[in-house]
Amino acid sequence: NAGVTQTPKFQVLKTGQSMTLQCAQDMNHEYMSWYRQDPGMGLRLIHYSVGAGITDQGEVPNGYNVSRSTTEDFPLRLLSAAPSQTSVYFCASRNRGFNEKLFFGSGTQLSVL
Amino acid sequence: SQQGEEDPQALSIQEGENATMNCSYKTSINNLQWYRQNSGRGLVHLILIRSNEREKHSGRLRVTLDTSKKSSSLLITASRAADTASYFCATDTQGGSEKLVFGKGTKLTVNP
Numbered sequence: 001n002a003g004v005t006q007t008p009k010f011q012v013l014k015t016g017q018s019m020t021l022q023c024a025q026d027m028n029h030e031y032m033s034w035y036r037q038d039p040g041m042g043l044r045l046i047h048y049s050v051g052a053g054i055t056d057q058g059e060v061p062n063g064y065n066v067s068r069s070t071t072e073d074f075p076l077r078l079l080s081a082a083p084s085q086t087s088v089y090f091c092a093s094r095n096r097g098f099n100e101k102l103f104f105g106s107g108t109q110l111s112v113l
Numbered sequence: 114s115q116q117g118e119e120d121p122q123a124l125s126i127q128e129g130e131n132a133t134m135n136c137s138y139k140t141s142i143n144n145l146q147w148y149r150q151n152s153g154r155g156l157v158h159l160i161l162i163r164s165n166e167r168e169k170h171s172g173r174l175r176v177t178l179d180t181s182k183k184s185s186s187l188l189i190t191a192s193r194a195a196d197t198a199s200y201f202c203a204t205d206t207q208g209g210s211e212k213l214v215f216g217k218g219t220k221l222t223v224n225p
Contacts, residue, residue, distance in 0.1 A: 004155075031211060033212065033213070035215070040217065041217060042201060042215050042216055042217035042218050043156070043201065043215040043218075044215075045212055045213070045214055045215075048210075048211075048212050050210075050211060056210065056212070058212060058214075059214065090155055090156070092155075092156075096211065097211070098143040098144060098205055098211060099143065099144050099161060099163060101146060101158035101161060102146075102148075102156070102158060102203070102213060103158075104155035104156045104157070105155055106154060106155045107153075107154070107155055
């Protein structure tokens with residue numbers, strides 16, 4: 001199993017550009033989530049999904065869109081990138097339930113100039 | 114706002130010493146989890162402790178949970194240079210959604 005795969009690993013955008021960060025998992029996990037990690041701020045939840053067709057907002061959802069059309073994929077869209085979105089983004093997945101651990105991807109480092 | 118807060122923010126010890134990190138949270142939880150992050154990598158799950166458990170062990174790791182104080186501690190015994198990493202606690206919210214919220218982490222440096 002590949003686990004959680006994120007692409008790309010690095011990306012540089014100009015302010016106002018749009019892009020999609022890809023996340024795929026092959027563990028048949030229903031729960032998927034996106035976090036951003038900034039120095040001194042830890043990980044902050046952006047959006048999460050408990051199954052295909054179901055998404056919900058986390059702590060910092062503004063400026064980001066998500067959709068979940070399949071169990072395997074959970075893309076994160078930046079519609080109009082801003083310098084404040086410069087960060088490292090992590091996708092994570094797990095089985096449904098309150099006592100399940102998260103499996104993380106290796107991250108995408110995004111710079112918005 | 115973030116649910117968990119780790120303390121201290123940074124910790125530097127010598128190899129062989131024990132390392133203790135603390136996590137405080139705000140609301141009632143179903144469980145508390147600890148994760149480790151090596152520099153530039155994704156997080157890796159270490160241990161999960163349920164709200165009805167008080168202590169749990171896994172190898173050199175010992176986790177305690179005090180729900181009355183809304184706090185947890187992670188003890189790494191006989192630390193090694195390879196334990197150098199950032200450590201995060203994560204919690205859900207009892208009666209809430211399944212989302213996991215992380216704290217800001219403790220950066221541990223183990224000097225050889």
